[in-house]
Amino acid sequence: MSALRVGVVGVGWAGQQHLKGYAALPGVDIVALAGMETDRVADLQKEYGIAATFDRWEDMLDAVELDAVSIATPTFLHAPIAIAALERGLHVLTEKPIAAGLADARAMVEQARVSGRVLQVVFNHRLRGDISELGRIIESGELGTPYIAKAGWLRRARIPGSSWFAQKAQAGGGPLLDLGVHVIDYVLHLLGEPEVATVSASTYAELGAQAIEGFDVEDIAIAFIRLTNGATVTVEASWDAYRADNNEYWMTVYGTKGGAELRVIDYETTQFTVFRTKDGENADYQATPSENGGHDRVVREFVETIGRGAAEWAKHDGSLGLKRAEIIDACYRSAESGHEVALS
Ligand SMILES: NC(=O)c1ccc[n+]([C@@H]2O[C@H](COP(=O)([O-])OP(=O)(O)OC[C@H]3O[C@@H](n4cnc5c(N)ncnc54)[C@H](O)[C@@H]3O)[C@@H](O)[C@H]2O)c1
Known part of the structure; x- marks a missing residue:
């Protein structure tokens, strides 16, 4: 079988993860x-x-015969590159978020369906060892039915270095879209x-607007999400706020038989507790994260999906990324209007 010919667009941190991922396969x-x-x-x-290099993605698509493309550019370029690649019959792996806006995200998924090719969005954080292990614990039934989940990704004084992140026209939004x-x-x-049934969200740009001229996205967001099954999720995401000077992911789950609390500070799991009772006694314990997956696994799964053929391609049309985009779009509409927004 001939090798899969891949082109990568973007050489920032994200693009380099894709290169590493492909090179290992x-x-x-x-x-x-x-x-x-x-x-x-x-x-x-x-x-x-690599045989051929280009300044611009258009030249790469015009000049080289490819089977698949990875997109790791500023977010507003995800849609034009993905759509052009899908129109040429290429499979596409695009960085998160799927697009800078909902209309672009919908157009990408539509083109994936019309072209009958894979459109996959990178969601590497679900493959972290702590998240995978928490997933295993929830799946095992140990916590019963979860009814509240609170989670966040918080940073202080860490507005991303590349200037496009702070421009709504190029990024589509701030930390809610980037980290959230x-x-x-x-x-x-x-x-x-x-x-998701409804969302209610607030966004603020108090610190970003002081620090950077022309900053027109939020620097912190908080969202309250009601699910159709009656459960509730809250999400917080910040690039900057007066809080501990670190990078913190956290998640708390309350279920009908148990709960869990996870805290990862500067990429180290500092707390991972499962709360439960056994025979009427407290039986809390510390859980251990499983092995971390990341871009390497996302890229491998993308290549494996391509290898499985057209029936499988149809299941990977970007609709998961689109669902996330619909929720975030509703959060921004809620923040703007000051009201709860229903997802139809
Ligand atoms: N999944 C993750 O963990 C993760 C982490 C960081 C960034 N990202 C995502 O990856 C994407 C890129 O982020 P980054 O931090 O690497 O950004 P970056 O600014 O460091 O890199 C962007 C790259 O796009 C290239 N580019 C811009 N316009 C181009 C054009 N017309 N033709 C060809 N190349 C062009 C730039 O030259 C640059 O190499 C964003 O969508 C971001 O949200 C994902």
Whole structure:
């Protein structure tokens, strides 16, 4: 069988994770790379033995025969690149969030269906060892039926370095979209993909607007999400707030038979407690995260999906990424209007 010919667009942190992921796989050739940082592109071309490089993604798609494309660019470019690639019959792995806006996200999924190709959005945080283990615990029934989940990803004074992140036209939103999309993804994944009924959210840009001229996204967001099964989820996401100066992921679950609390500070799991009773006695215990997965696994699963053929491709049309986009869009509409928003 001939090798899968892959092109990668974007050479920032995310693009480099995709390159590493493909390079580790047999039967995959990274044949093209596009990015605007000439020196970094040249270094990566050498490191990975890539035949062709380009400044712009359009030139890469025009010049090289590809089977699949990875997109790791500023978010507003996900849709035009994905749609152009899908129209050419290529499979697409795009970074999160799926797109800068809901209309773009819908157009991408529509094109994936019309072209009959894979459109997959990178959700690597659901593959973290702590999240995987919490998923196993919930799945085992140990916590009974979860009815409240509270989760967040909080940072202080860490507005991302690349300036496009702070521009709504290029990023689509602030930390709710950048970090919150991962949190919303793994919470709903752990709860078994329930449907969202309504959202109520607030966003603020107090610190970002002081620090950066033209900052027009939020620097912190908080959302209250009601699920159609009666459960409730809250999500907080910040790039900046007067809080501990660290990078913190946390999640709390309350279920009918038990609960769990997870805290990961600066990438170290500092708390992972399961709360329960046995024979009427407190039987709480500390859980241990399983092995971490990340971009390497996302990229491997994308390549495996392509290898499985058209019946499988139809199941990977980007609709999971679109569902997350619908929730976040509703959160922004709620924050703007000051009212709860129903998802139809
Ligand atoms: N899944 C994750 O954990 C994760 C982490 C970081 C970023 N991301 C996502 O990855 C994407 C990129 O983020 P980043 O931090 O790597 O950004 P970045 O700003 O560091 O890199 C963006 C890259 O896109 C390239 N680019 C821009 N316009 C282009 C064009 N016209 N043609 C070709 N290349 C072009 C730039 O040259 C640059 O190499 C974003 O969507 C972000 O949300 C995901």
